[in-house]
Amino acid sequence: MNGPLPTLDARYPHRATSWQLRTQTLSLGRRPLLMGIVNVTPDSFSDGGKYFASGPAIEHALRLAEEGADLLDIGGESTRPYAASIAAGEELDRVLPVVEGVARQTTVPISIDTSKSAVASAALSVGAEIINDISALRSDPAMVALAADSRAGVCAMHMQGTPQTMQNDPQYQDVVEDIHSYLSRRRDELREAGVEGECICLDPGIGFGKTHQHNMTLMARCSRFHDLGCPILVGHSRKGFLARILGNSDQDRTAATVGAALALAAQGVQILRVHDIRPLREALLAFEASGGIDGGEHKLAE
Numbered sequence: 036m037n038g039p040l041p042t043l044d045a046r047y048p049h050r051a052t053s054w055q056l057r058t059q060t061l062s063l064g065r066r067p068l069l070m071g072i073v074n075v076t077p078d079s080f081s082d083g084g085k086y087f088a089s090g091p092a093i094e095h096a097l098r099l100a101e102e103g104a105d106l107l108d109i110g111g112e113s114t115r116p117y118a119a120s121i122a123a124g125e126e127l128d129r130v131l132p133v134v135e136g137v138a139r140q141t142t143v144p145i146s147i148d149t150s151k152s153a154v155a156s157a158a159l160s161v162g163a164e165i166i167n168d169i170s171a172l173r174s175d176p177a178m179v180a181l182a183a184d185s186r187a188g189v190c191a192m193h194m195q196g197t198p199q200t201m202q203n204d205p206q207y208q209d210v211v212e213d214i215h216s217y218l219s220r221r222r223d224e225l226r227e228a229g230v231e232g233e234c235i236c237l238d239p240g241i242g243f244g245k246t247h248q249h250n251m252t253l254m255a256r257c258s259r260f261h262d263l264g265c266p267i268l269v270g271h272s273r274k275g276f277l278a279r280i281l282g283n284s285d286q287d288r289t290a291a292t293v294g295a296a297l298a299l300a301a302q303g304v305q306i307l308r309v310h311d312i313r314p315l316r317e318a319l320l321a322f323e324a325s326g327g328i329d330g331g332e333h334k335l336a337e
Contacts (some may be wrong), residue, residue, distance in 0.1 A: 042329045047261040047303045054266045054305075055233035056144055056164040056188035063266055063305040066323045067214075067296070067317055070106040070146065070308040071099030072272065073137075075129045076113045083229050093136040100143045102312040106165070107141075109158075110148030114169050114243075116202040123153045129274040138162025146190070152177035162310030163238075169194055169243065171221045190236040190268055191221050193246025206245040207228050211256045214239050219263055225313050236266040236306065242274045254295060258302035270308035271295050293318045299326055 043065050044050070054061040073096045075089075077322045086291065094109050111129030112121050126149065134145055138161060146165035147158035152175045154168045164187060171191035172178040182189045193214045195205045218237045227230050239253050239259060254276075260267050272278070277291040278284045290310050296307050296315055300322060309315050322328065 040164050043303050045179065047258060050261040050303050051234070051266045051305065052266055053187075054188055054236055056232065057159065057186055058164060058235075059144065064193070065303075065328045067300050067307045068105035069312055070108050070268070070306055071102075071104035071320075072308060072310050073099070073107055073109045073133065075109060075111045075133050077163075077293070077302075087131040089136065090200060092133045093140075096133065097140055100141045100166050103316040104312045106146055106306070107137060108146040108148050108165075108167055109137065109163075110167075111154070112149065116316050118327040119251060121170060123151045126151060126250050127157055127320055130154065131161065134158045134163055135161040141259060144188075144190075145321070150178070150315075152181045152207065155187075156185075157179055159187055164188055168192065169240070172225065176194065179225065179228045179230065180261045182225070182234070183231075185265055186231065188234050188236065189225065189230055190238055191218070191225065192238035193240040194215050194241065194270075202244065205249065207249065210245065211248045211259050212254050214253070215259055215263070218260065219226045220266060222263060232265070236268050238268045238270065241269060241271045242276065247276050247279050250274075257299055257304050261303060263327060266305040266307060268306040269299055269304050271299070272307075272309040272311070288295055289314055297322050 045233060052063050054063060055128050073092055075092045093145060099107060107209055109130055111126040134147060138145055145165040146167045147163045148167045149155050150168050150170045155178065166182055167190040168178060169192045172182060222235055222237065225235055239260060241250050241253060257267060260297050272292045273288040277288045281291055293314055297318060299307060300319055
């Protein structure tokens with residue numbers, strides 16, 4: 036026996052422990068927070084069309100909140116590979132009634148999943164706390180100023196290319212170090228443009244311009260990003276790399292999503308963006324209680 040395993044804090048001393056949103060501060064403990072996915076789209080890869088109407092989408096969001104979601108991410112434009120983009124007006128028509136309806140009925144912080152400043156601005160005006168932008172606030176020139184002026188929480192994601200091109204033979208010299216460098220630069224650029232550092236969350240972008248091996252390498256080494264000093268968000272839920280691990284593209288991916296989530300929790304990842312809140316929450320609670328985050332021997336020693 037080699038003695039107790041080092042605690043999460045000892046393993047990752049630069050790991051962020053809070054995230055400043057528009058009107059509140061999230062405390063980031065050892066167990067990851069769960070961001071529930073609400074797709075108000077007809078064509079998302081996993082549940083497209085199921086919650087396309089405002090009523091079912093609001094009901095779904097509130098159900099996720101009841102199941103223990105710490106955040107709710109509402110989006111109106113599919114970002115799956117080769118998805119077609121839509122106009123801002125159409126995206127607004129999809130998401131604004133949902134954001135407004137959810138904000139009236141729950142205190143769970145709402146994130147707007149968009150790359151359009153007009154959509155983000157409207158969502159913030161009716162209660163959203165976070166801008167979650169897969170383009171890292173690059174697609175719309177007005178987005179950075181909006182983020183700075185609103186003091187909203189911001190999630191900046193890495194993506195190689197666009198949803199229409201990202202899976203056309205993505206290449207990296209070193210996928211982890213290349214993305215680390217990108218996120219470091221983007222963090223600094225956002226700060227220089229007036230976005231407060233405490234408001235910035237970073238996402239390595241699992242599945243966005245990555246091969247299967249790229250995704251697997253990133254999943255195994257997400258802890259590398261802690262030294263950037265920002266919360267890390269990972270969206271791995273139900274994605275294709277899990278189907279490849281299972282060897283069956285038609286198989287339900289919930290259990291695989293849970294398994295990968297535990298590996299991310301052990302690396303100290305602070306936020307997991309997922310479809311299925313209840314099984315993820317229960318698995319993480321048991322994992323933490325069993326010493327899986329800080330190490331079993333350390334837990335017993337306490």
